[in-house]
Amino acid sequence: xxxxxxxxCTDALEGVDGFEVPTTIIGNxxxxxxxxxxxxxxxxxxxxREVKWQALKTAYSFATVASTSAYSLPADFQRFANLTFxxxxxxxxxxxxxxxxxxxxxxxxxxxxxxxxxxxxxxxxLNITPTPTDVQNIGYDYYSRYFxxxxxxxxQENWGNDADLWRLDPDLAALGIRYRFRxxxxxxxxxxxxxxxxxxxxxxFDDTPKPLIDVSGVPRVRYTGxxxxxxx
Numbered sequence: 001x002x003x004x005x006x007x008x009c010t011d012a013l014e015g016v017d018g019f020e021v022p023t024t025i026i027g028n029x030x031x032x033x034x035x036x037x038x039x040x041x042x043x044x045x046x047x048x049r050e051v052k053w054q055a056l057k058t059a060y061s062f063a064t065v066a067s068t069s070a071y072s073l074p075a076d077f078q079r080f081a082n083l084t085f086x087x088x089x090x091x092x093x094x095x096x097x098x099x100x101x102x103x104x105x106x107x108x109x110x111x112x113x114x115x116x117x118x119x120x121x122x123x124x125x126l127n128i129t130p131t132p133t134d135v136q137n138i139g140y141d142y143y144s145r146y147f148x149x150x151x152x153x154x155x156q157e158n159w160g161n162d163a164d165l166w167r168l169d170p171d172l173a174a175l176g177i178r179y180r181f182r183x184x185x186x187x188x189x190x191x192x193x194x195x196x197x198x199x200x201x202x203x204x205f206d207d208t209p210k211p212l213i214d215v216s217g218v219p220r221v222r223y224t225g226x227x228x229x230x231x232x
Contacts, residue, residue: 002165003173005148009036011170012177016187025162035184036177041158043176044147047168048078051200052143054208055167057081061088061139064132070125074142076155080121081141087117089136094119094128103127169203172196 003011005025013021013036022033025040048056060074085094095118098106103120106129117138120127128138146155151163166173179192 002149002167003170004151004162005037005040005159005164005166006162008040008166008170008173008177009033011174012036012181016178016182019185026159035181037159039177039180039184040173042180043173044158044166044168045145046176047172047200048143048145048147051204051207052079052081053168056144056146057141058144059139059141061137064128064134064136064138066133066135067131069129069131070123070127071138073121073124073126074144076144076146076157078143078145081143084139084141085119086139087136088139090115092116094138094140097121103129169199171199172203175199 009025010021013019013032019032022028022030022036025033025037028034047053056078058074058076062071064071080097083093085096086092087094093116095116098118098120100120100122103118103122106118117128117130117132117136119129126138144155146157147167148157148159149155149165149167150161151165153165155167156164175192175196179189179196182189182192
């Protein structure tokens, strides 16, 4: 079960002497509650900015419009997942992302592209060339910058309620809030900061499975669904 904002703040203050854990966070005028909310937001923004967490990976698709080459990115866009761009209508990968020089050559020079689309990202838009002349379905994966959800599971970019849920590992938030809280209050925080950094590194490594590299030279047996011998 994903922890709530209140649970995260309660866990973060556990063991911090001299501070009473607030019973509410959002809408509370108490200085401790306000600071905890602000720090919890800071920790969330930092973690989604620095790491490609699989929990935040999202599939996105849109339909092209005739004579339109620029398409807005999702509202919660943080970064693209590389090599996931496809024209699913034609079962073809898109060429790109192109840098500014290659894009200029394609769109302003004499270079002629084949039947595949190429794309370039600029100004908050995904730009496609050649300009579509009909409806094509384009899909790609990206990582969201929304680190919390409502209690109903709707992703959002900040905390709005004590019952809002955290989308990442709960230890990361609690450790990050704790060390920053101690730092803001003038308390020793070196050990807590080291614990947070170590947790980020460890969880980042474990977050997604890593591809295997076989150096044995022995051909791998692939499962084909056909049993050895015969069907008898």
